[in-house]
Amino acid sequence: MDVREFLKTASLAHGVSGFEFMDIASVARDAMEGLVDEVQVDVLGNVIGVKYGQGPQPRPKIMLAGHMDEIGLIVTKIEEGGFLKFAPVGGVDQRVLPAHEVIVYGKRPLTGVIGVKPPHLTSPEEARKAHKMEDLFIDTGLPEEEVRNLVRVGDVVTFKRQVSELMGDRFSGKALDDRAGVAVILVCLDELRKYKVDADVYAVATTQEEIGLRGALVSSYGIEPDIGIAIDVCHGETPGVPEWRTASVGKGPALAQGGNIHPKVFAALEKAAKEIGVKVQNEIAPAATGTDAWAIQVTRAGVATGLVSIPLRYMHTSVETLAISDVEDAGRLLARFIASVDAGFVKELKTWI
Amino acid sequence: MKDLIKRLTETFGPSGSEGPIREVIRKEVEPYVDEIRVDALGNFICFKKGSGGGKKVILDAHMDEIGAIVTHIDENGFLRFANIGGVSPVISLGQRVYFENGTFGVIGCEKLDDIKDLKLEKLYIDIGAASREEASKKVKVGDMAAFFQPAIDLGNRMVAKAMDDRIGCVVVIEVLKRLKQTAHDIYAVFASQEEVGLRGARVAAYGINPDVGIAFDVTGTGDTPKSHTMDVSLGKGAAIKVKDSSLICHPGLRDYLVKLAEENGIPYQMEVLERGGTDSGAIQLTRAGIPAGVISIPSRYIHSPCEMVDLGDVEACVKLCVAACESPLDF
Numbered sequence: 136m137d138v139r140e141f142l143k144t145a146s147l148a149h150g151v152s153g154f155e156f157m158d159i160a161s162v163a164r165d166a167m168e169g170l171v172d173e174v175q176v177d178v179l180g181n182v183i184g185v186k187y188g189q190g191p192q193p194r195p196k197i198m199l200a201g202h203m204d205e206i207g208l209i210v211t212k213i214e215e216g217g218f219l220k221f222a223p224v225g226g227v228d229q230r231v232l233p234a235h236e237v238i239v240y241g242k243r244p245l246t247g248v249i250g251v252k253p254p255h256l257t258s259p260e261e262a263r264k265a266h267k268m269e270d271l272f273i274d275t276g277l278p279e280e281e282v283r284n285l286v287r288v289g290d291v292v293t294f295k296r297q298v299s300e301l302m303g304d305r306f307s308g309k310a311l312d313d314r315a316g317v318a319v320i321l322v323c324l325d326e327l328r329k330y331k332v333d334a335d336v337y338a339v340a341t342t343q344e345e346i347g348l349r350g351a352l353v354s355s356y357g358i359e360p361d362i363g364i365a366i367d368v369c370h371g372e373t374p375g376v377p378e379w380r381t382a383s384v385g386k387g388p389a390l391a392q393g394g395n396i397h398p399k400v401f402a403a404l405e406k407a408a409k410e411i412g413v414k415v416q417n418e419i420a421p422a423a424t425g426t427d428a429w430a431i432q433v434t435r436a437g438v439a440t441g442l443v444s445i446p447l448r449y450m451h452t453s454v455e456t457l458a459i460s461d462v463e464d465a466g467r468l469l470a471r472f473i474a475s476v477d478a479g480f481v482k483e484l485k486t487w488i
Numbered sequence: 489m490k491d492l493i494k495r496l497t498e499t500f501g502p503s504g505s506e507g508p509i510r511e512v513i514r515k516e517v518e519p520y521v522d523e524i525r526v527d528a529l530g531n532f533i534c535f536k537k538g539s540g541g542g543k544k545v546i547l548d549a550h551m552d553e554i555g556a557i558v559t560h561i562d563e564n565g566f567l568r569f570a571n572i573g574g575v576s577p578v579i580s581l582g583q584r585v586y587f588e589n590g591t592f593g594v595i596g597c598e599k600l601d602d603i604k605d606l607k608l609e610k611l612y613i614d615i616g617a618a619s620r621e622e623a624s625k626k627v628k629v630g631d632m633a634a635f636f637q638p639a640i641d642l643g644n645r646m647v648a649k650a651m652d653d654r655i656g657c658v659v660v661i662e663v664l665k666r667l668k669q670t671a672h673d674i675y676a677v678f679a680s681q682e683e684v685g686l687r688g689a690r691v692a693a694y695g696i697n698p699d700v701g702i703a704f705d706v707t708g709t710g711d712t713p714k715s716h717t718m719d720v721s722l723g724k725g726a727a728i729k730v731k732d733s734s735l736i737c738h739p740g741l742r743d744y745l746v747k748l749a750e751e752n753g754i755p756y757q758m759e760v761l762e763r764g765g766t767d768s769g770a771i772q773l774t775r776a777g778i779p780a781g782v783i784s785i786p787s788r789y790i791h792s793p794c795e796m797v798d799l800g801d802v803e804a805c806v807k808l809c810v811a812a813c814e815s816p817l818d819f
Binding site for chain 2: 152153154156177178179209210211212213220222224269287288289343346349352353354356357
């Protein structure tokens with residue numbers, strides 16, 4: 136499993152929340168083929184790879200959730216002159232939008248730019264303020280008539296951004312939140328070949344996480360797992376951000392603790408990491424983790440959840456940056472954890488402490 | 489249809505107190521459906537059996553409306569209240585309200601030094617009582633009030649309170665009346681408690697477990713002076729929703745509705761609503777997921793007592809829904 140190669144493809148693929156079927160879903164599906172026994176797609180477009188275990192029936196069911204959707208934009212209006220007005224899908228930072236290249240997914244993909252007034256024509260007062268999203272627009276360079284022919288209100292837009300392989304093993308690009316989580320799942324599935332596994336594993340590339348954990352909510356209902364582990368990103372250490380809110384990039388995945396996390400799942404993940412010599416960091420989540428784990432936990436009569444996070448800098452920009460080694464370590468520790476799950480452990484999870 | 493719109497919008501029914509509106513709808517639809525029932529959350533569910541070989545389809549419109557709930561009666565008989573759903577203090581000022589038992593009141597305001605201090609907690613309802621004792625004979629804490637405004641006929645357009653979403657109810661009722669032949673089992677859900685979090689539709693959809701859900705609700709427009717940017721206008725047809733805060737509509741169903749509109753010459757517009765949700769958001773996330781879409785009725789001044797719709801748009805929504813019910817829905 137080549138994490139770099141997968142992340143290059145996955146980062147460039149498009150898949151704004153709710154529109155994953157247009158591209159990234161097939162990337163995830165293709166990557167899972169060969170690593171699992173079967174692949175299903177549900178009503179909300181979740182891609183579910185099932186790898187059956189060898190334990191006695193009823194086998195434990197473990198769901199792994201990494202969301203494949205990305206934040207982006209959606210066209211709200213075609214203005215005179217063919218300029219496109221837009222709204223965010225998910226948590227888009229309006230301050231980083233100006234001068235961005237984008238791709239508009241109309242009848243065919245169109246490259247566009249988010250233009251702004253030149254500094255020469257901007258007053259000093261204006262220049263001190265960030266551009267507001269409602270004042271920005273996309274310019275595709277095409278005449279209005281052609282734009283109207285190719286683009287429809289409701290078409291989605293992604294950021295156009297090549298990946299960059301930085302120094303060391305740092306990797307930068309768009310949508311690594313949370314294509315990195317999908318990569319972790321693939322590493323884990325690959326690694327599982329080394330183990331004898333009792334449990335059935337449901338590897339899910341979830342949809343619509345960025346707009347309310349919606350894919351995880353319905354897929355966990357359908358799967359009805361005993362254990363649900365979300366793999367997502369957490370904030371990497373960044374100048375100007377307090378240390379306690381971040382984890383170090385390149386020093387191993389972070390294991391979350393708090394009400395959203397079953398204490399016994401946390402302990403078992405920590406133990407698995409120790410057994411294979413993977414360094415982990417802490418992520419303290421006093422309440423909602425804001426990840427798929429939050430939706431999975433309250434599915435049906437309740438699911439024991441865990442959360443493994445990849446430290447990532449500049450979240451929700453098109454230059455999200457992580458360390459490849461953290462992705463690999465997370466996949467290895469998850470495989471070890473899954474191999475340790477048996478019917479006895481699942482029974483223990485039926486109580487909180 | 490104008491008469492039906494007038495009757496439905498002028499009926500009482502804030503979220504959780506949908507009794508009166510449910511009865512009006514019951515009388516209207518009873519001759520056209522096979523079974524009716526009311527569930528634990530007050531949803532009014534009408535079943536119309538299909539000829540077979542079709543799908544289980546929910547047609548949803550919420551029958552509740554925004555309003556006020558009494559939180560305290562002071563010694564002089566003034567009522568303090570909290571909002572039921574999205575009630576703006578600016579719009580509430582100077583309005584008349586009424587309770588289910590027919591008691592009327594007007595909304596007054598404390599003295600404000602700055603209009604920016606206008607918040608719901610500065611407002612009160614005055615029912616004309618001189619004391620707590622007198623007020624308590626007519627109203628008690630927990631009672632709900634609705635805005636009072638008669639519907640106005642402007643010709644091609646109508647204005648009323650609670651057009652959100654009685655106009656959706658009108659669309660679904662008209663569809664039940666006009667629908668002669670369908671393969672699908674139709675569940676018309678007149679949902680409760682939409683304005684307080686899509687709660688009625690959530691449990692109705694769980695109970696029915698449909699193959700498809702389509703909601704009919706109002707959506708905003710961008711066609712008024714210096715309005716928010718939105719490419720929906722009054723009078724330009726049914727709005728086929730792509731996205732709002734509560735859901736991204738099933739792309740297959742969305743494109744299928746577009747195709748039906750084009751084939752049948754029904755005017756339509758694509759809709760992206762930046763703020764606000766609809767029952768389909770709850771329906772979509774039911775159980776392991778349900779394909780869900782929305783056909784919206786464009787409306788100006790939503791959540792005011794003067795919500796305006798265009799009757800041509802309403803007609804387009806009815807026609808599109810009838811076309812959908814008569815089609816195989818094989819998106």
